[in-house]
Structures are given as C-alpha cells and as structure tokens.
C-alpha cells in the first residue's frame with residue numbers, strides 16, 4: 001500500500017473551520033486515512049513524506065465552469081475560423097495540464113468538450129483535472145450558443161460527431177437533444193436561458209428558451225439522474241431557469257431580490273465567473289482586435305453590474321460555487337477567481353470554501369471531495385504561504401509546492417529541493 005504523509009503544515013480543511021497549525025495528513029492509496037495534530041498522527045517509516053512545515057495544506061480546488069477545448073485568450077476570431085475541429089480538440093491536452101498545474105483538481109466543463117477528453121485524463125494519457133462534462137451548450141435559434149455570424153457562417157458547424165449540435169427549439173426537440181447529449185456521455189446539461197456577451201446577435205439581458213423548453217431539459221436530465229446548469233445573465237432568464245428547477249446559475253449578471261429569494265428557496269448555486277469579463281478586456285489589451293467588437297462593447301456594459309450582482313448574492317447568503325469560464329480567458333489562471341470573489345465581498349476563507357466544499361456540493365461530489373477529512377479522496381494542495389492573509393498566493397505556481405490528485409503526487413517541489421541538496 002502506498003502511503004503519503006504531508007507533515008506539519010497549517011490545515012485549511014475546506015469546511016470553513018479555523019485553520020489548524022502543525023497538522024499532518026496521511027494518505028493511503030487514493031484516500032485520506034488520518035488528519036490531525038502532527039503529534040497525534042502516525043504513519044509507517046517507509047511513507048513518502050512531504051514536509052509542509054511553515055506552509056498551508058488545503059483541498060484541491062474545484063472550478064465549476066470551464067471550457068477545456070476553447071483556446072481562450074490565444075486565438076482571434078479569424079484564427080479560430082482557421083482551426084479544424086480535430087486541432088481544436090487537441091487544445092484540451094495542454095489546457096487540461098495548465099488547469100491541474102493551477103491547483104484545480106476537479107472541473108465541470110460547461111460546453112464544447114466531448115467524453116473522450118474525460119476518458120483520456122482518466123486513462124492518464126495526459127495530466128488534467130477530474131472532469132465532469134456537459135458536452136454541448138444548448139441554445140435557441142439566434143441565442144447565445146447559436147454560432148451563426150452575420151456572414152451566415154455557422155461557427156459551430158464543425159462540431160465533432162460526439163458533440164450534439166447546440167441549437168434546439170421547442171420542448172420536443174429539447175427532449176430529444178438532451179437525450180442525445182446524455183447518450184454522448186454528459187454528466188450535466190447546459191442551457192443558455194439568456195443572451196450573452198460574446199454572441200454576435202443577442203443581448204445578455206434578453207430571455208431565451210421558454211419555460212416549456214427549460215422544463216423539458218430539466219425533466220430529461222432528472223430522468224437520468226442528472227442536473228441542469230444555465231448560462232443566465234438577464235433577470236427574467238435567471239428566474240425562468242430557477243422556476244424550472246435549474247441547479248446552478250452561471251454568470252448571474254442581473255440578480256434582483258426575487259431571483260435571490262428563489263435561489264435560496266431552491267438551494268440553487270451561483271457560479272459567477274467574475275474572471276470572464278476581466279479576461280475579455282485583458283485579451284483585447286494584449287492583442288488589440290482579437291475580441292470581436294460586439295463582445296467588447298457588451299463586456300464593458302455589464303462588468304460593473306456583474307460585480308454588483310455577485311456582492312448582492314454573497315451578502316444574501318446564496319450558495320456560491322467557484323467558476324471561471326476559463327476558455328474565455330487563458331487556462332491556468334483559474335485561482336484569480338478567488339481574488340475577485342474577495343474583492344467583491346467574500347472573506348478569503350469564504351472564497352476557499354466556495355472553491356472546495358460548496359463546489360463539491362453543487363457537483364454532488366461532497367461525499368468524496370471538497371474537504372480534507374478521513375475517508376475522502378486525497379486531492380490536496382500544499383501552498384508555501386498563507387492564503388488567508390493573501391489569497392493571491394495560490395495564483396503563484398512556484399508557491400503551489402505540491403499538488404496531489406486521487407492520492408497521487410502530481411507535483412512536489414519539496415522533494416525536488418531535497419534532491420537538489422543531496
């Protein structure tokens with residue numbers, strides 16, 4: 001049996017409890033078997049030891065909104081039109097690695113990533129986070145994920161055969177398409193119940209899909225034990241999603257009191273992706289002309305309201321689960337979302353809980369993940385610094401000294417230091 005002991009660090013367990021200095025965590029195979037004060041924890045002499053003295057031990061982070069096949073921040077609209085579907089898929093390889101390198105050990109992919117990527121990571125063909133996928137991102141004709149450009153070219157005409165098409169209208173078509181997506185291996189169903197910022201022919205405030213269409217999707221998903229998440233920015237589209245039993249509101253730019261009350265009543269989750277509009281503006285700064293003009297205009301219009309809406313939800317005590325929309329921006333910068341959540345009203349500890357236990361609850365993985373407790377899977381980070389004093393420290397790859405997923409050591413700089421000295 002392979003045993004790993006992470007020794008003597010300050011434990012942030014993901015529950016929101018106060019940090020515990022000088023703690024030790026013991027992992028056997030993929031599971032945490034002991035966690036407690038260093039003096040009370042025993043492990044065999046042949047265990048692999050990670051010396052975490054002066055450092056922080058915390059759960060691997062969970063990002064509930066990523067697009068692993070979208071080469072965000074890298075490709076202009078023109079370049080993306082020059083990218084074949086097979087080449088587009090292969091972007092998932094370095095981008096999955098970049099995500100794990102950022103300390104993200106679990107991801108919910110909210111559109112564009114087929115089941116093969118999840119399977120390839122499981123088979124260790126390349127490093128990446130544990131993956132839940134929604135495969136397609138469903139949209140009405142002319143909606144947020146209808147790829148038709150003003151030229152009449154369909155940007156999503158070349159989807160891979162195991163990614164059912166995104167555009168669907170009417171409850172009957174919706175039922176069938178959701179069944180096709182579940183057949184393609186989806187863990188979640190993703191709908192767009194409002195317009196969006198990066199779509200050419202709609203408005204983020206506009207309502208998309210009818211109650212009948214959304215209900216059909218929720219019904220079909222539930223029939224196979226699955227849940228629905230909704231890209232929902234405008235107020236009415238958010239409420240429609242919630243009224244039909246959607247589990248998580250993605251983005252949530254214009255939450256009003258009624259929407260917040262509905263979220264609380266339904267025990268729904270907000271996945272705000274505060275990083276998304278920031279990434280759009282940064283991409284344009286880095287490569288002027290890379291963001292289509294309509295996207296830039298809409299981003300500037302919504303960014304302040306988005307932050308305000310997040311703050312309102314946080315103050316009201318809505319469940320907040322971390323998500324970044326990486327793929328809009330560069331993969332591997334996911335931990336910036338925690339800083340943005342802190343800037344907009346959460347404490348550092350709350351931002352960590354949003355990225356661990358609460359995210360695990362949304363994904364219904366909390367029996368196995370999200371906290372560092374005995375019996376849970378060992379997804380663990382060791383951070384050279386105190387994220388409660390400076391949440392930015394986890395963005396620094398050099399300070400992310402160890403990353404374990406399923407008990408396996410993916411990265412351990414402490415070991416490297418020992419080797420260098422010897």
Ligand SMILES: [Zn+2]
Pocket residue numbers: 065066067110325
């Ligand atoms: Zn997205």
